[in-house]
Amino acid sequence: xxxxxxxxxxxxxxxxxxxxxxxxxxxxxxxxxxxxxxxxxxxxxxxxxxxxxxxxxxxxxxxxxxxxxxxxxxxxxxxxxxxxxxxxxxxxxxxxxxxxxxxxxxxxxxxxxxxxxxxxxxxxxxxxxxxxxxxxxxxxxxxxxxxxxxxxxxxxxxxxxxxxxxxxxxxxxxxxxxxxxxxxxxxxxxxxxxxxxxxxxxxxxxxxxxxxxxxxxxxxxxxxxxxxxxxxxxxxxxxxxxxxxxxxxxxxxxxx
Amino acid sequence: xxxxxxxxxxxxxxxxxxxxxxxxxxxxxxxxxxxxxxxxxxxxxxxxxxxxxxxxxxxxxxxxxxxxxxxxxxxxxxxxxxxxxxxxxxxxxxxxxxxxxxxxxxxxxxxxxxxxxxxxxxxxxxxxxxxxxxxxxxxxxxxxxxxxxxxxxxxxxxxxxxxxxxxxxxxxxxxxxxxxxxxxxxxxxxxxxxxxxxxxxxxxxxxxxxxxxxxxxxxxxxxxxxxxxxxxxxxxxxxxxxxxxxxxxxxxxxxxxxxxxxxxxxxxxxxxxxxxxxxxxxxxxxxxxxxxxxxxxxxxxxxxxxxxxxxxxxxxxxxxxxxxxxxxxxxxxxxxxxxxxxxxxxxxxxxxxxxxxxxxxxxxxxxxxxxxxxxxxxxxxxxxxxxxxxxxxxxxxxxxx
Numbered sequence: 001x002x003x004x005x006x007x008x009x010x011x012x013x014x015x016x017x018x019x020x021x022x023x024x025x026x027x028x029x030x031x032x033x034x035x036x037x038x039x040x041x042x043x044x045x046x047x048x049x050x051x052x053x054x055x056x057x058x059x060x061x062x063x064x065x066x067x068x069x070x071x072x073x074x075x076x077x078x079x080x081x082x083x084x085x086x087x088x089x090x091x092x093x094x095x096x097x098x099x100x101x102x103x104x105x106x107x108x109x110x111x112x113x114x115x116x117x118x119x120x121x122x123x124x125x126x127x128x129x130x131x132x133x134x135x136x137x138x139x140x141x142x143x144x145x146x147x148x149x150x151x152x153x154x155x156x157x158x159x160x161x162x163x164x165x166x167x168x169x170x171x172x173x174x175x176x177x178x179x180x181x182x183x184x185x186x187x188x189x190x191x192x193x194x195x196x197x198x199x200x201x202x203x204x205x206x207x208x209x210x211x212x213x214x215x216x217x218x219x220x221x222x223x224x225x226x227x228x229x230x231x232x233x234x235x236x237x238x239x240x241x242x243x244x245x246x247x248x249x250x251x252x253x254x255x256x
Numbered sequence: 257x258x259x260x261x262x263x264x265x266x267x268x269x270x271x272x273x274x275x276x277x278x279x280x281x282x283x284x285x286x287x288x289x290x291x292x293x294x295x296x297x298x299x300x301x302x303x304x305x306x307x308x309x310x311x312x313x314x315x316x317x318x319x320x321x322x323x324x325x326x327x328x329x330x331x332x333x334x335x336x337x338x339x340x341x342x343x344x345x346x347x348x349x350x351x352x353x354x355x356x357x358x359x360x361x362x363x364x365x366x367x368x369x370x371x372x373x374x375x376x377x378x379x380x381x382x383x384x385x386x387x388x389x390x391x392x393x394x395x396x397x398x399x400x401x402x403x404x405x406x407x408x409x410x411x412x413x414x415x416x417x418x419x420x421x422x423x424x425x426x427x428x429x430x431x432x433x434x435x436x437x438x439x440x441x442x443x444x445x446x447x448x449x450x451x452x453x454x455x456x457x458x459x460x461x462x463x464x465x466x467x468x469x470x471x472x473x474x475x476x477x478x479x480x481x482x483x484x485x486x487x488x489x490x491x492x493x494x495x496x497x498x499x500x501x502x503x504x505x506x507x508x509x510x511x512x513x514x515x516x517x518x519x520x521x522x523x524x525x526x527x528x529x530x531x532x533x534x535x536x537x538x539x540x541x542x543x544x545x546x547x548x549x550x551x552x553x554x555x556x557x558x559x560x561x562x563x564x565x566x567x568x569x570x571x572x573x574x575x576x577x578x579x580x581x582x583x584x585x586x587x588x589x590x591x592x593x594x595x596x597x598x599x600x601x602x603x604x605x606x607x608x609x610x611x612x613x614x615x616x617x618x619x620x621x622x623x624x625x626x627x628x629x630x631x632x633x634x635x636x637x638x639x640x641x642x643x644x645x646x647x648x649x650x651x652x653x654x655x656x657x
Contacts, residue, residue, distance in 0.1 A: 185435060194485065198440070241489060242488070242489040244380075244397040
């Protein structure tokens with residue numbers, strides 16, 4: 001008797017389970033389809049637990065920072081502005097040089113705006129487990145594979161959970177530049193006055209030592225493109241003792 | 257405990273077996289034997305606990321509070337463990353740091369006004385008001401050389417980095433550089449953590465006054481005034497010293513393997529060459545202060561006080577530079593009531609704070625306490641052995657012939 005009763009119940013449950021799975025899958029697929037996405041080209045390079053040298057006076061990261069942001073293998077988004085190079089390279093460095101990764105992407109056709117970056121990194125957990133303040137200790141830099149231009153990225157919501165890309169940038173959005181200044185004092189100019197970059201590293205063998213925080217409005221070039229919101233370069237000034245060193249220009253174009 | 261008395265006694269340890277003659281063990285145990293066979297499982301599971309209690313305290317057979325060897329040893333272990341839990345404040349711990357270093361970074365107290373006499377040299381500024389004898393070399397590059405000593409006034413705090421110039425760059429003469437960085441401005445996105453939290457932003461907005469720097473000549477005439485970064489390169493120095501009243505200090509700097517030579521010319525990484533920390537405490541209830549711990553630093557160690565950046569305290573000391581000692585390094589001495597230093601070594605780091613053990617173990621009363629304790633253990637052990645012997649003789653006498 002129990003078997004007879006259970007049989008239709010089981011089939012009903014099975015059907016509802018299939019329907020549920022199909023609907024979740026469809027919603028998931030719609031979510032994934034809603035946001036542009038770049039998949040890695042070729043195998044990523046990942047170096048873990050060694051100390052990598054880096055040349056000085058180099059930009060090592062350009063990241064939008066929001067209070068809710070946190071790192072994750074499926075949380076990295078790039079904000080692309082035209083013209084977008086057909087080939088991009090992402091570099092992720094930890095402050096002490098114990099983690100370094102390079103991932104290449106092909107962008108054809110170019111898609112301006114927020115784009116999800118698939119990381120496909122096997123050792124990403126190393127970053128999640130070893131750094132207490134990842135937003136200050138892990139730098140991500142997306143740039144042209146064959147050129148000097150950079151594109152800002154952001155550790156926002158998970159790609160899979162996101163029904164849509166993050167909100168478009170606005171003037172008040174904080175932007176962070178990670179830089180190796182070789183211990184020179186660095187600053188950016190905001191409204192004509194210096195705003196100092198803070199020391200990022202107290203440890204030896206650092207990949208970057210200065211973190212420069214600013215908002216988009218601070219570095220926006222109001223004279224370009226008829227007053228449209230454009231950041232076309234970020235100039236980082238450096239002082240070593242009483243000497244003024246040549247400023248480092250972060251080659252970036254952000255249209256928002 | 258009537259039922260306890262009727263039960264057979266467990267095998268007693270020597271010290272608990274040493275019962276007074278008024279309560280002979282054999283007399284109590286023999287009638288209890290049949291009852292033991294009828295015990296419920298619950299009661300039998302309690303027996304080991306009762307046995308343990310008897311072994312430790314001699315309870316409930318009336319030995320307590322007579323100290324047993326076990327009790328004394330257990331108490332000693334507890335006391336040793338508990339000493340480390342005592343607050344260091346009761347011993348008024350202070351520490352002194354002495355170091356020879358080529359580089360030093362300090363945070364000044366924002367509530368104080370500092371006036372430092374600097375030897376003749378050259379100031380370099382990003383922006384400056386007034387500026388007699390200054391040259392604007394480029395955007396954010398004003399240079400003001402002064403042959404005579406000048407007085408630098410610092411208000412509302414700053415972070416100052418002192419570095420001895422390498423002798424090869426100065427022809428063997430003793431020079432030093434100072435970089436005086438203003439405190440972070442309210443408008444600047446903060447700083448200490450990765451996220452720009454509203455709390456942190458609010459804290460930054462509450463910041464009182466921006467740092468202010470002023471340079472005056474020997475006749476108190478104003479020379480410069482600025483709120484931005486000031487760097488100073490001294491001329492040759494014979495003897496120079498200033499008092500230090502600080503909120504934070506970092507002695508030395510980590511060596512970096514990532515420094516190239518492209519724009520800075522020959523790179524010389526300044527380090528702390530030698531130093532030590534000595535930790536002092538005051539005896540409980542005494543005015544005498546004694547050294548409880550000392551650590552020598554290795555070259556290239558980095559010493560931070562306070563150990564935890566969130567801690568707040570005052571450090572007092574002297575910073576001096578003397579050509580006659582031919583070391584080309586600052587001599588720095590500091591004293592503070594902060595009881596902990598953080599020492600960062602290449603690839604590792606550790607904290608050093610006087611442990612309560614090191615404080616207490618040097619007290620004469622503590623030594624006396626241990627003498628009494630050990631004597632008690634010896635006496636208790638002697639009596640336990642003696643009573644066991646008496647009990648053995650009693651058994652032999654009470655056996656039927």
